[in-house]
Amino acid sequence: MKAGVLGKSYNDGDVIVRQGKAGDCMYEILEGTVEVLREKDGKEICLAVLSKGDFFGEMSIFEREVRSATVRAMGEVRAITIDKKTLLRRISEDPSLAFRMIEKMANRIRELDKEIERLNTGY
Amino acid sequence: MIVIYAISTYNKQSMSTGHKNKKSSEDHPSSSDNNVSQLKLNDNSRIAVVGGGPSGSFFAYFLLGMAERVGLDLHVDIFETRDFDKQGPQGCNMCGGIISETLVQTLATEGIELPPNIVQRGVDSYFLHMDVGSVKIETPLREMRIAAVYRGGGPKGNTDLEWGSFDGYLLKLARKKGAQLIDDRVVEVVWKDGRPEIKTRGGTANSYDLLAVAVGVNSPTLKLFQGLNPDYKPPETTKTYICEYYLGHEEVGNTLGSSMHTFLLKIPRLEFAAIIPKGSYATVCMLGYKIDKELIKSFLNDPVVKKNFPSDWDSDKEDCQCSPRMHISPAKKPFAERVVFLGDCGVSRLYKDGIGAAYRTAKAAARSALFEGVSSGDFEKYFWPTCKSLKNDNAVGKLIFLIIGQLQKIKLTRRAILRMVSSEQKKEGKNRRMSAVLWDMFTGSAPYKEVFFRTLHPVFLIRFMWCSALELWPFEKKRTAIQEES
Numbered sequence: 001m002k003a004g005v006l007g008k009s010y011n012d013g014d015v016i017v018r019q020g021k022a023g024d025c026m027y028e029i030l031e032g033t034v035e036v037l038r039e040k041d042g043k044e045i046c047l048a049v050l051s052k053g054d055f056f057g058e059m060s061i062f063e064r065e066v067r068s069a070t071v072r073a074m075g076e077v078r079a080i081t082i083d084k085k086t087l088l089r090r091i092s093e094d095p096s097l098a099f100r101m102i103e104k105m106a107n108r109i110r111e112l113d114k115e116i117e118r119l120n121t122g123y
Numbered sequence: 124m125i126v127i128y129a130i131s132t133y134n135k136q137s138m139s140t141g142h143k144n145k146k147s148s149e150d151h152p153s154s155s156d157n158n159v160s161q162l163k164l165n166d167n168s169r170i171a172v173v174g175g176g177p178s179g180s181f182f183a184y185f186l187l188g189m190a191e192r193v194g195l196d197l198h199v200d201i202f203e204t205r206d207f208d209k210q211g212p213q214g215c216n217m218c219g220g221i222i223s224e225t226l227v228q229t230l231a232t233e234g235i236e237l238p239p240n241i242v243q244r245g246v247d248s249y250f251l252h253m254d255v256g257s258v259k260i261e262t263p264l265r266e267m268r269i270a271a272v273y274r275g276g277g278p279k280g281n282t283d284l285e286w287g288s289f290d291g292y293l294l295k296l297a298r299k300k301g302a303q304l305i306d307d308r309v310v311e312v313v314w315k316d317g318r319p320e321i322k323t324r325g326g327t328a329n330s331y332d333l334l335a336v337a338v339g340v341n342s343p344t345l346k347l348f349q350g351l352n353p354d355y356k357p358p359e360t361t362k363t364y365i366c367e368y369y370l371g372h373e374e375v376g377n378t379l380g381s382s383m384h385t386f387l388l389k390i391p392r393l394e395f396a397a398i399i400p401k402g403s404y405a406t407v408c409m410l411g412y413k414i415d416k417e418l419i420k421s422f423l424n425d426p427v428v429k430k431n432f433p434s435d436w437d438s439d440k441e442d443c444q445c446s447p448r449m450h451i452s453p454a455k456k457p458f459a460e461r462v463v464f465l466g467d468c469g470v471s472r473l474y475k476d477g478i479g480a481a482y483r484t485a486k487a488a489a490r491s492a493l494f495e496g497v498s499s500g501d502f503e504k505y506f507w508p509t510c511k512s513l514k515n516d517n518a519v520g521k522l523i524f525l526i527i528g529q530l531q532k533i534k535l536t537r538r539a540i541l542r543m544v545s546s547e548q549k550k551e552g553k554n555r556r557m558s559a560v561l562w563d564m565f566t567g568s569a570p571y572k573e574v575f576f577r578t579l580h581p582v583f584l585i586r587f588m589w590c591s592a593l594e595l596w597p598f599e600k601k602r603t604a605i606q607e608e609s
Binding site for chain 2: 030055090
């Protein structure tokens with residue numbers, strides 16, 4: 001890893017987050033692309049592809065559930081972890097810190113709505 | 124341009140008494156009126172930010188970002204004459220340049236990434252050096268989450284063209300959000316029709332709905348604003364010493380690695396010292412009582428310090444140096460009607476994480492101004508609690524530094540600390556109690572209050588007493604002495 005960079009580097013195919021495992025942090029992608037996969041009956045379903053500026057693993061910050069999906073590096077990836085405790089403490093001091101997260105999550109809901117519509121109408 | 128609620132009432136109250144500046148006192152709004160939400164920012168409100176360092180840029184960035192979210196069109200001017208691309212003290216805001224773990228994570232959450240040309244080196248561990256030995260304290264995730272940066276264009280004479288200034292980067296972000304940069308020196312600030320008016324050397328005079336003062340504690344400009352708020356008392360400061368040594372990129376990696384090196388040495392008047400790896404340079408920072416040449420020399424020539432530099436290193440040949448003042452005690456009432464003091468010239472953190480405090484106070488002021496109002500009462504109710512929490516935490520910090528100062532004097536406790544950390548670092552897991560305490564003290568990652576309470580935990584105290592007892596045990600004492608020699 002270069003001297004002047006932050007976060008942690010992952011190689012192509014590295015699993016950053018494993019479905020079903022407990023988690024106490026979220027990740028912000030600083031460089032590269034990751035795929036979000038749901039593992040079911042031994043098969044992998046790709047739920048999303050995320051890139052620089054996106055975050056993942058935020059559900060375990062707000063829920064006491066295990067990781068809902070596996071996140072795998074597609075090529076070289078650099079990501080920084082954000083601790084649950086640090087984030088929740090900062091949000092309690094400054095709720096506006098969550099604005100960007102809410103915005104991103106709202107975008108995801110919008111995308112999911114479109115997907116449901118597409119599946120129901122066939123368009 | 125501006126819509127102000129209850130403006131007539133406001134102007135009636137604007138005849139302040141006892142103001143030092145007679146010219147400005149005629150229009151000075153009464154700061155005794157603590158009614159909340161009388162003065163609001165509205166579409167086309169004008170905001171002046173004096174100082175384009177982190178607190179000024181953060182304030183402009185977040186204010187404009189929040190205004191965009193609520194559909195408000197604000198005009199923000201940032202007055203800054205410094206060119207942050209310039210090398211040496213001219214382009215630099217002079218500090219150690221460490222972005223704490225918490226701030227790096229918070230900025231990532233905000234969507235502010237620190238690019239590789241701004242981060243001179245990612246730091247993933249700390250070395251604690253004492254006369255009784257050294258120990259490495261690693262971050263639990265072994266991840267680069269602390270950033271070593273240069274506030275300006277780097278040390279004098281550096282030829283690294285990829286160099287980027289942290290302050291310059293934040294200023295660019297604020298400008299991208301829509302802030303206007305005014306490269307003109309502020310020479311006078313007066314009250315005009317109940318609003319602060321800023322006069323510049325270039326001859327312009329403009330009044331604003333809100334003035335954010337973010338000039339730090341090393342600028343003579345701060346005096347200009349004291350007349351605006353008779354209750355404001357600037358923060359107390361102490362002199363620090365910072366110098367840079369060119370070692371070469373590879374040599375910095377070989378000698379210092381990706382660790383910050385901190386020193387707890389028994390040198391009179393020295394409170395704390397650190398060496399920070401940055402690009403091709405090593406930055407030496409010293410905090411203490413009345414820092415002078417004698418103290419600097421005794422630290423740099425200490426064998427414990429020298430062993431962290433290459434064998435041919437000459438401590439007299441520094442490439443860049445400065446003795447900036449550092450905030451140690453908060454300003455009194457850092458707000459008034461339409462005026463707010465941010466970062467170092469308001470309230471900051473004791474010894475650590477000054478940039479983190481700049482972020483917190485700037486954002487609190489932006490939230491308060493945008494969602495609540497810009498009256499003295501609004502700032503007291505919505506901005507001051509953030510400052511007060513920093514202020515109260517600093518009081519605990521002072522106590523911790525006092526205790527560390529006493530422990531530093533006793534060889535037995537120094538050895539016990541070393542023993543406890545060394546044994547903790549060999550184990551994985553969350554039970555690294557002394558390591559966590561020292562990590563948070565040195566990095567400024569957690570509030571001092573939290574650090575202090577962790578030291579009161581029975582397990583922490585029992586382990587520390589056990590390590591102290593082992594140091595008294597003759598066989599263990601002999602073994603430690605052999606380890607020290609080696």
